[in-house]
Amino acid sequence: MTLYARFAAHIDAILDALExxxxxxxxxxxxxxxxEPPRDPAHGDLATNAAMVLAKRAVTNPRALAALIAPKLEALDEVASAEIAGPGFINIRxxxxxxxxxxxxxxxxxxxxGRSRLGQGTRINVExxxxxxxxxMHMGHCRGAVVGDALASLLEYAGFDVVxxxxxxxxxxxxxxxxxxxxxRYREALGEDIGAIPEGYYPGDYLKPVGAALAEEYGDRYVGADESAWLPLFRKAAVAxxxxxxxxxxxxxxxxxxxFSLESEVIGSGAADRALETLRARGLVYEGMLEVPKGKTPEDWEPVELTLFRSSQFGDDQDRPMKKSDGSWTYFGVDAAxxxxxxxxxxxxxxxxxADHxxxxxxIQAAVRALTDGKVELDVKLxxxxxxxxxxEPVKMGKRLGTFVTLADVxxxxxxxxxxFTMLTRKADAQMDFDFAKVVEASKDNPVFYVQxxxxxxxxxHRRAAEAGIDLSATPDLALLDDEELALVRLAAQFPRIVEGAALAHEPHRIAFYLADLxxxxxxxxxxxxxxxxxxxLLAQNQELTRARLELASAIGQIVRNGLAIMGVTAAEEMQ
Incomplete structure (x- = not known):
């Protein structure tokens, strides 16, 4: 049990006793x-708001309730003092x-x-x-990839069963x-001069090897063939x-x-029909017409009857079509399935x-609530x-232009x-600049460098201690550490609660922020x-104090490694 969890249990036991x-x-x-830690470390090691949040329902004032809680805290062997502050907070030393x-x-x-049982094996899917x-992949995909992967690792570390x-x-x-x-590109590989790539097509050279492979496999069979003969085949090969x-x-x-789930398989499996029937059975689907879109007038809008989901009953702005007028599925219909x-x-x-989504x-949150009868929650991080x-200078990126900077290049x-690490140095919903010079800068202003x-x-x-002939085999006397040094332990001890808070909020950047502070x-x-x-x-003339301080440093290093492992970052053994 972590320090903070242990004191939460102490508070719970004291409240039981008062009852x-x-x-x-x-x-x-x-x-x-x-x-929690007090906002000002000078006020103590821990603080609790128990009296503040319970007083009103207990029909008393916070300071009076705090006066009942504080003596019971001071009776604990682990507590040096429990002081009432302000309107009723209790600061604990x-x-x-x-x-x-x-x-x-x-x-x-x-x-x-810092590893937690918070999740208790709850199954959570991170897409x-x-x-x-x-x-x-280009850098436009990079941030979401890192945030998603780090979040999955964080949730696993916190005891969730993650997919x-x-x-x-x-x-x-x-x-x-x-x-x-x-x-x-297939025709080009067979020797045809294809000229300029038509507007709207993908012009990048990365498609040349795909065309060459198809040319080797099929020869000129599909050069002059009707599109219907080769489109499904080429689509499958290109996607693969x-x-x-x-x-x-x-x-x-x-x-x-x-x-890896395929949209084509969702459509082909009948999952969309099943989703539609699930909603229909709950009275959440009807045949109707959408309102005139903003910016259009009734004169230039032709209403058509559509199969609509009552998403407005679940917080959406309007009802959403599951099917088009020709009976095919809308993107939303497939996505709901x-x-x-x-x-x-x-x-x-x-x-x-x-953020463009x-x-x-x-x-889609409305669809999940309706389809699962509110039993499954969907959290979307933009x-x-x-x-x-x-x-x-900004680097232009665009897959259609064929001039993008790939993730692999970076x-x-x-x-x-x-x-x-850089992708986690800002909240996910905040704008970010990735400057090639700054992210490798050896300065305290670069959190990547500073943590490493x-x-x-x-x-x-430890390498220097060995070179200095310091004996590290004896058990360190931690009583030699002073209050300034123990402040590092106090900060390190927050790691488990940072992990749990970040996991509950689905915010892996909190780990990066914490490591920067540590x-x-x-x-x-x-x-x-x-x-x-x-x-x-390292004090060659005082080996006992050196052993204690190296024990402290080793503990801080362990926390740094644990945090970086969640982020998917390797801890540096030395800086080049």
Whole structure:
């Protein structure tokens, strides 16, 4: 049990005791009771809002209730003092030996320190990337890929049963355009001068190997054939080749998926019919006409009867068509069916979507609520695009132009770890610039470097201690650590609650933010030794204190490694 969880249990036990004594009414809702670090570390080690959130329902004032809780906290062996502050917060100071125990727990638990049972095996599906298979991965896909993969790792670390999924849009107009573009390259591979690539086609050279492979397999059989004879074949071949490329690109970034679901299979399996009948059986489908769209007048709008889902009953702006007037499925109809299939094998769903999909969030959430009778929740995280800069100038990207910068190119230039960490240095819904110069800059303003440098510094200590002939085999006396040094342990001990909070909020960037704070604290402590040699971690003339400080440094390094592992980033052993 983590430190914060243990004190939450202590508070719960004290509230139980107050109920038993008749000091508190029985059965008060305690969900809002929290144990957290105080905003100002000078106020103590922990703080609880128990009196604040329970007083009104207990028909008392917060300070009076706090006066009942504080003495019971002070009676605990782990507590040095419990002070009432402001309107009724309780600030708790812990005995130093507790921090010694926590430091040892970090090193004993190792890679598992911070791992949680929060999820209790809840099945959660995280869908991310899901880029159309019309070309290699580019930096427009990178941020969502990293956020999704890091979130999946975070949820696993927090005890959830996670499935990583990629939805392949292998049906529709874009994929048909891809097939026609490949047919041009097929003819080119057979010696035909195809001239300029027609407007609207995919012009990139990455399609040349696909055309060449088809030319080798089929010869000139489909050069002059009717489109209906080759389009399905070329579409399937092009999607397969592009998905191989996409998997390869993602692998360079350390990103994997458990399941690749095909839009064509959703359509062909009858899943859309099943979703429609599920909604119809619940009275949520009707035949009707949409309202006149904004910007159009009744004179230039021809209403047609459509099969509509009552999504407005679930918070959407209007009802949504499941089928077109010709009886074919709308994109929304297929998407609803796909989400039903995911929901049938999950307890919860998370979609990582680009910000350009913001308009479809309410309707698909409405569909999931309706199809699952509210039993499965869908959380959609919208990812803002990344502006790629080189020498301060924006780099143009566009698959149709054939001039985009691929994800693989960026990984080759700056490395997987830099790319992954950088993508998590801002909230997902905030705009981001990725400047090639800044992300590899060796300065404290670059969190990627600063966190990696902290770990490399820590790793160097044991090498230097061995060179100095310091005996590290004896058990460290942690009582030699002063309050400034124990402040690092206090910060490290927050890692488990950071993990749980980030997992519940589906926000992996919180891990990056926390690691940046922890690294800054480590560097600040390290730099004190520049002004005062007695503050250095390594003191050849004082081996006992050195052992204690190296134990402290090792614990901080362990937390850094655990956090970076969640982010999919390798901890640096040394800085080149």
């Amino acid at each position: 038993a004594e008749g000091q508190l009414p029985a059965g008060l809702e305690r969900k809002a009771v929290a144990v 812990l005995v130093p030996t507790l921090w010694h125990d926590e430091l040892r727990a970090i090193l004993t638990d190792g890679d598992d320190y 991310y990337v899901s880029a159309n298979p019309t070309g290699p 990583r999924e990629y939805y392949v849009n292998d049906a529709g107009a874009q994929v048909e355009t891809l097939a026609r573009s490949v047919h041009l 080749r592009m998905m191989d490329q996409i998997r390869s690109d993602l692998a360079q970034l350390g990103i994997r998926h458990d399941i 796909y989400h039903l299939a995911k929901a049938e094998r999950s307890d919860s769903l998370v979609n990582i979507w680009g 913001s308009g479809t969030v309410k309707r 990812i803002q695009m990344v502006r790629l800069l080189r020498a301060g 990984v080759d230039e700056v490395g997987k770890d830099v790319v992954r 440098y902290a770990h490399a510094r820590i790793r160097s200590l 690294a800054a604290a480590l560097h600040a402590q390290w730099n004190k030794g520049n002004d005062d040699p007695s503050r250095r971690f």
